[in-house]
Amino acid sequence: MLFSDEFRGRGVVRTLIVLPLMISPVVAGLIWRFMYNTDRGMVNYLLYLIGIDKVDWLGQQASAMPAVMVADIWQWTPFVALILMAAIQALPDEPFEAALIDGASKWQMFRYLTLPMIRPALMVSILIRTMDSFKIFDLIYVLTLGGPGVSTQVLGLYTYKWGFKFFQMGYASALSYLMIFMMVIIANIIVFVMRRRTD
């Protein structure tokens, strides 16, 4: 949102924030594993600077899931930002000029003009992200392998373990089916939204 404003060097900044997006999830996982490292990770170093003790982020049930989420957010926020930026730039100028003349505040313009007009793009990005979150595998495989315990076990990883660690192909196939079923539902919603826009 912020980045659609004009400012100097915005091209560079934009390119920079897009980088996490293009990095392999495996590498993103490694990067965050490095950040979360108990003894010499950057996260603990920053906490150490303000006087907080070391935390084993990925090794505790309570903190593992939030830690994984932060890594996922780090990788995928640029995606949503990118879509919304494109949407905002495609908006026509006239309504905003009219609003300015009518004395609308910046917040009002955002709330009553920008937000309703970018709603389709917002919908698409939410749906695609929902779909992708179901697919998450690489990142967690690298970060925690589903542990500690099963605190970060996701459907994809669970299927993988049943199929290729315990070699229970039947059970894993059933899980795959369940997964496809859920994806079909989400995908149909996406297709519906997209069709309505193209028609």
Added chain:
Amino acid sequence: MQQRIVWLIAKRLLIAVTTVFFVAPIVLIFLTSIKSRVDALAFPPVWIFQPTSTNFQEIFDLYDFGLYFRNTLVAASASTVFAMALGVPAAYSLARYKFRGHSNLAFWILSIRITPPIAAMIPVFILFRNLRLLDSIPGLVLIYCTFNLPFVVWMMRGFFEDLPIDLEESAMVDGCSRFGAFTRVALILAAPGLASTAILTFLFTWNEFIFALILTGTNARTMPVAVQLFMRETGILWGHMTAAAVIMMLPTVVLTFFIQRYLVRGLTFGAVK
């Protein structure tokens, strides 16, 4: 007036902080990859150090990283070339010919892309085992093609539909065949789209992990699989791991600069242009 300046500064600060959040981890990985072993393990981290290329040399000397690099490169380029060769004409016909159910066909093609790879994993694995394609580069190329093809078709269809049809029509009036109109007019006009689709396909394959993990052993192993193997039970070889990660990131970073304009479109299957 003063309020406006405060607001402006706040905004700039926010932009700076966000940028740092997204970029700092990548920079840190790079810095660690050029640190010596002692410096990399220091806590608190050392900021001023003697850069070294030992890590980069070691991953090629101590492991088969050269092989993994070549595997990834070959698998990614070959599957991109095949997917483009097959997908571009298909996309063109989908964009230009109206036949019964053509939009259903288009959405059906897209559905392959939507399916989570892990859900297709088991049948693919069994199929590959029976065909003796496990742990071979042709096998990898084949499976990547399957998954890249729908993406190419979908992307290129969008690009072709954006082209004004008049140019092709006038080419045909001037005596071009339909195929001539495709190769001499449409393909050339869609060149930027062609390039960005190819680059995105290449990058997706370059980064692919699940299929590579399950379908390869030691011969056809690709970099994403190799990189995570630097994490051992006994501890993580940070120097080697970060060096490998940097090598993996390099093409993505460089290529991202080129395709920025088409990035949104590629990642949303053309839902947002």
